[in-house]
Amino acid sequence: MPLVEIRNLTKQFSKGGETITPLNEVDLTIEPRDFLSLMGPSGSGKSTLLNLLTGIDRPTSGQILVHGTDITRLSRARLADWRAANIGYIFQTHNLIPVLTAYENIELPLLLLPMTAAERRKRIAIALEAVDLTDRADHYPRQLSGGQEQRVGIARAIVANPTIVVADEPTGDLDARTAGHILQLVERLNAELGMTLFVVTHDPQAASVAARRLQLDEGRLVESEAAAPVAALDAGRRRA
Amino acid sequence: MLKLRLLPWEYGVRNLFRRPARTGLTLAGLTTVVLLVFVVVAFLRGLDASLAVTGDPSTMLVYSVGAAEDIESSAVPAQLPALLSASLEGIERRYGTDYVSPELYAATRIGVDDDRPKMAVLRGVTPAAPLVRRQVQMTEGRWPQEGEVLAGRLAAAKLGCRPEALAVGNTVTLAGREFRISGRFAAGGAAYESEVWFPLADLQQGMQRQDLSLVAVGLAGEASAAEVQLFCMERVDLGIQAIEETKYYALLQSHYRPVRTLGWVVVCLVAGAGIFAGLNTMYGAVVGRGRELAALQAIGFRRRAVALSLVQEAVLLAAAASLVAALLAVALVHGAAIRFTMSAFALQVDSVTLLIGCGTGLLLGLLGAVPPAVKAMRQPVVEGLKAV
Numbered sequence: 310m311p312l313v314e315i316r317n318l319t320k321q322f323s324k325g326g327e328t329i330t331p332l333n334e335v336d337l338t339i340e341p342r343d344f345l346s347l348m349g350p351s352g353s354g355k356s357t358l359l360n361l362l363t364g365i366d367r368p369t370s371g372q373i374l375v376h377g378t379d380i381t382r383l384s385r386a387r388l389a390d391w392r393a394a395n396i397g398y399i400f401q402t403h404n405l406i407p408v409l410t411a412y413e414n415i416e417l418p419l420l421l422l423p424m425t426a427a428e429r430r431k432r433i434a435i436a437l438e439a440v441d442l443t444d445r446a447d448h449y450p451r452q453l454s455g456g457q458e459q460r461v462g463i464a465r466a467i468v469a470n471p472t473i474v475v476a477d478e479p480t481g482d483l484d485a486r487t488a489g490h491i492l493q494l495v496e497r498l499n500a501e502l503g504m505t506l507f508v509v510t511h512d513p514q515a516a517s518v519a520a521r522r523l524q525l526d527e528g529r530l531v532e533s534e535a536a537a538p539v540a541a542l543d544a545g546r547r548r549a
Numbered sequence: 550m551l552k553l554r555l556l557p558w559e560y561g562v563r564n565l566f567r568r569p570a571r572t573g574l575t576l577a578g579l580t581t582v583v584l585l586v587f588v589v590v591a592f593l594r595g596l597d598a599s600l601a602v603t604g605d606p607s608t609m610l611v612y613s614v615g616a617a618e619d620i621e622s623s624a625v626p627a628q629l630p631a632l633l634s635a636s637l638e639g640i641e642r643r644y645g646t647d648y649v650s651p652e653l654y655a656a657t658r659i660g661v662d663d664d665r666p667k668m669a670v671l672r673g674v675t676p677a678a679p680l681v682r683r684q685v686q687m688t689e690g691r692w693p694q695e696g697e698v699l700a701g702r703l704a705a706a707k708l709g710c711r712p713e714a715l716a717v718g719n720t721v722t723l724a725g726r727e728f729r730i731s732g733r734f735a736a737g738g739a740a741y742e743s744e745v746w747f748p749l750a751d752l753q754q755g756m757q758r759q760d761l762s763l764v765a766v767g768l769a770g771e772a773s774a775a776e777v778q779l780f781c782m783e784r785v786d787l788g789i790q791a792i793e794e795t796k797y798y799a800l801l802q803s804h805y806r807p808v809r810t811l812g813w814v815v816v817c818l819v820a821g822a823g824i825f826a827g828l829n830t831m832y833g834a835v836v837g838r839g840r841e842l843a844a845l846q847a848i849g850f851r852r853r854a855v856a857l858s859l860v861q862e863a864v865l866l867a868a869a870a871s872l873v874a875a876l877l878a879v880a881l882v883h884g885a886a887i888r889f890t891m892s893a894f895a896l897q898v899d900s901v902t903l904l905i906g907c908g909t910g911l912l913l914g915l916l917g918a919v920p921p922a923v924k925a926m927r928q929p930v931v932e933g934l935k936a937v
Contacts (some may be wrong), residue, residue, distance in 0.1 A: 317637040365847055386851050393554075393849025400934070404844035421554045421849045465848070530827035 310377060310499035312472065312505055313339035313362070314354040318371035320357050331357045333528030334371070338475070344499040344506045346519035353525040355509040359475050375472065393421035397466030397504075399476035399495075403458040405450040411461045412446040413436070418469040436464040439502070440494060448494065460494065467498060476508045478481065478499050480515050492518050555854050556845065561861040564834065572866065575830040579870035580877075582823035583910040585769060586816050587878035590905045591896040592810045592887065598634035599894035600802045603739035604795040605768075607641075608681050609777045611791045612763040618800050620654050624760045625789055627651070632787075636780055639772025641680075648767030650677045653752050657934050660722030662714035663815070669708050670744045670892060671723075673752030681767040690717040690732025697731035699746040706886030707743035722744065724755040740798070743893035759812065765794070820909050827917020831863050836927040842925055843933025852926045859922040860915065866912025871907040878906065 316338040318384050321330045332352025339345065344503045362379050365388075375395060383391060387497035392398075397418070405414045417434055418467060419429045440460035452459055458468045459479065466474050479495060480488035496518045498504045510516050520535045565572050593771050604784050611633065616623035626632075630651040634640060641648040653673035658666035672678075676692065700715040701707075708715075720727045729748065736742045753759060766777060777791040792800075835842070845855050875898075883898035928936075 360931050363847065365934075369887065386853075389849055389851040394848065396849070398844075398847050400844060402840070402848075404559065404840060404847075404934075406841060406845070408560060409557070413557065413559070417845075417850075418848055419555075420557065502818060 311338045312341045312343070312375040312376065313337070314372070315362070316360075316372040316374070318373065319362065319369045320354070320361060320366075321369045321410075330528050331527075332361070332368070335528070335530045337523070337530055339505060339507065341505055342499065342503050342507075343521060344496075344519045345521040345523055346508045346510060346516035347511070347523045347525065348510060348516045349525035351517065354528060355479055355511075355525055358525070358530075359507065359509045361479055362473075363398060363475055364392055369544040378467075385491070390421075393418060393469070395472040397469065397471035397474035399459075399462055399466045399474065399479045401478035401481040403450070403455075403462040403482075405461055405465075407450050407459055409449050410449055411442060411453065411457075411464075412451070414461055415464045415468050418465060418471075422469055432468050432470075433464075439467065440464045440499075454487075455483055456490060459483060459487075459491050463494060463498070467502070473505045473507060474511075476506070478510055479508065480510070480512060488512075488515070491515065553650040553851060553854055554576070556850060558861075561858050561865060564862050565866055571830060571833060575826055575867060576870050576873070579823055579867055579910065579913060581870050581875045582610065582819055582826065582913065583874035583906055584877055585819045586909045587874055587898060587906040588882055588896070589710045589812050589816050590902045591821070591878065591882050591898045591917075594888065594897040594899060594902050596801065596805060596808070596885065598738050598897055599740050599742075599892065600672040600798045600805070602684065602737055603741065604793075604798040605681070605683055605767075606793060606795050607768045608794040609644075609768060609774055609791050610763050610794050610797055611766060611777065611781065611789050614788045614790045618797065618804070619657055619775060620762050623654075623762045624758075625762070625764065626787065627760055627921070629761065629787065629789070630764050632784075633766055637766070637772075638778060639768050639776045641767045641772075643768040646677070646680070648677065649686040650681045650682045650765040650767075651675060651749060651761045652678065652765060653749060653756065653758060653762050655752065655756050655908075657723075657756070659708075659876075661708055661710050664710065664714075664718070666722075667708045667710060669704070671747055671752055672741070672744050673749040673756075674745045675749050676748070678765075679718045681765040682736070682741060684736040685734050685741060686736070687734050688733050690730070691744065693748055694730045695748055695751060696726075696728055697748070698728045699742045700730050700733050701735065701742040701746070703886050703893040703895065704745050706931060707886060716747075723747070723752075724757075726755065738895065740892045740894070747906050766791075796924040815911070821911060823909075823913040824860055824916050827863055827867065827913050830866070831918045831921040832924075834862065835859065835921045839925070839928060839933045839936035843928070843930045843936065846930045847934065856922040856926045859925065860918040863918030864911060864914040867910050867917075868907075870914075871910030874910065875903055875907060878902070 315335060318332055318335040320332040321328055347355050361368050368381055373381055380391060412433060415433050419432060437446055440463055442460050445457060478524060480491050483491060492515055499506050508519060516522055524531045553696050553761055612623035613625050632648050634647045656673045659669045660666050699723060705712040705715050715730060715731050717732060772791050775897045781789045781791045842855050878898045882896050885896045886893050887896060
């Protein structure tokens with residue numbers, strides 16, 4: 310069974326008396342350990358698809374089956390619970406809570422799951438190590454650089470070991486060098502930790518790290534031919 | 550299904566320090582509001598208590614029919630005590646002494662502390678007075694002889710003078726005659742505490758009166774108030790009436806109902822102002838955090854959990870304000886004497902006052918937080934994530 314199955318997904322909304330259809334009968338299947346990127350011009354519906362996939366928005370019609378559960382039929386409260394258990398969200402602007410330390414920000418998704426404090430500590434330590442920020446655990450967001458903030462955001466997204474990690478323009482607010490480091494980190498999540506990733510971006514370099522590259526064109530989803538991800542190629546060269 | 554998981558407690562606490570100036574101003578505003586509530590409730594509690602503790606169910610007051618509930622305007626014959634002693638069998642008697650206290654009650658100006666004369670409540674009494682005024686206790690000095698007076702615990706407050714001015718050994722002046730203060734008394738918060746007690750003959754001379762205002766009669770355990778009332782009705786020629794002392798003060802209490810109503814209106818108005826302070830703060834706190842609150846929901850926190858966290862912040866601030874106000878009220882307000890028409894009483898910051906004051910404070914926090922929290926939670930998560 311596929312991890313995610315999107316069937317005939319349509320999203321319409323009205324703007325100035327005009328009906329806009331950013332997604333028109335979209336179909337998509339995501340398998341476990343897949344790494345997908347979604348590109349498209351501004352306003353093409355990339356973020357809309359991501360929002361529907363994470364259950365923070367509702368489609369006009371169609372189904373989104375995750376592990377066989379149609380999330381479009383869940384209540385708002387059930388969706389929140391479902392997100393806590395299944396979705397890791399990496400935001401463009403990090404969206405760290407300014408009054409909480411890096412450690413406490415990473416802990417947030419774990420507070421939604423039934424687990425002991427010891428288990429939480431263990432998982433946070435692993436997540437901090439994965440993003441190489443163990444020594445910044447007690448720092449507040451204002452004491453971190455933009456790249457460090459995004460790494461904390463990534464640690465927060467992966468700490469609960471979600472079914473799928475989604476990223477909305479994860480390098481959009483970063484300079485080129487820091488963006489490169491973040492992309493390497495994201496690629497490692499898939500290659501080394503086997504996480505399923507869905508990245509929305511308008512940056513071709515960011516999209517190129519994904520094994521499956523999708524394009525939104527006038528409400529239709531088009532998948533380009535399979536190509537070896539850039540970062541994976543780099544890793545392959547390093548190993549060689 | 551997962552149960553409702555709340556945001557960490559620290560999130561709410563630390564958010565209060567995010568805008569220290571705004572939080573500080575709101576804390577000061579709420580503290581002032583709650584303190585005002587404490588003062589008004591302490592006033593009402595003190596007023597109620599002073600009238601409630603005044604009066605003994607076994608004591609009857611006999612005074613003139615035309616005086617209604619105003620003993621000051623009552624005038625009964627000077628021989629009435631003897632008549633009552635001779636006619637009523639139910640009067641308590643011990644060691645040959647009848648529990649019958651002839652009294653002259655007057656509000657007039659007396660000289661205190663070399664200052665201009667001040668309005669005081671005076672009572673002319675005999676040594677029988679403590680037999681029927683059982684709450685009265687000497688706290689200092691001794692019972693007054695001719696040319697001496699006793700000062701109640703709150704007499705200075707009623708007179709509007711320093712308490713030291715009524716120290717034992719000092720003098721007060723009535724009708725050009727000096728009276729030495731021989732002692733002080735307390736009466737457990739009863740209305741007498743604001744009075745100055747003279748020997749009956751001295752006050753009659755000072756007021757140029759031969760009659761009495763009332764006679765207080767102590768009844769024996771098995772005696773009935775009806776016996777006294779029947780006597781009063783039979784002796785039409787005396788023009789007297791009798792009422793239980795507790796009923797008399799209950800009637801006085803009912804006269805103060807408009808004052809109490811006004812007090813509660815003030816509490817509501819002050820609390821209403823406090824709600825706006827809370828609303829202002831919480832709207833300010835929510836407006837700048839749209840994206841953060843949306844992100845928390847995107848992570849998986851339910852709307853209700855996020856809303857509860859906002860309410861927690863406001864209630865926490867209100868609880869801090871209530872605590873500060875309660876400490877100030879206990880330290881500065883409790884026991885403060887208030888001059889009030891024919892008496893004085895002490896403001897009472899008791900457990901009921903604390904409960905009402907702190908409850909109002911917490912309610913202000915709650916009411917101030919709910920509308921902004923509801924408004925914030927109505928915003929769709931998708932829009933919240935785009936918020937600047």
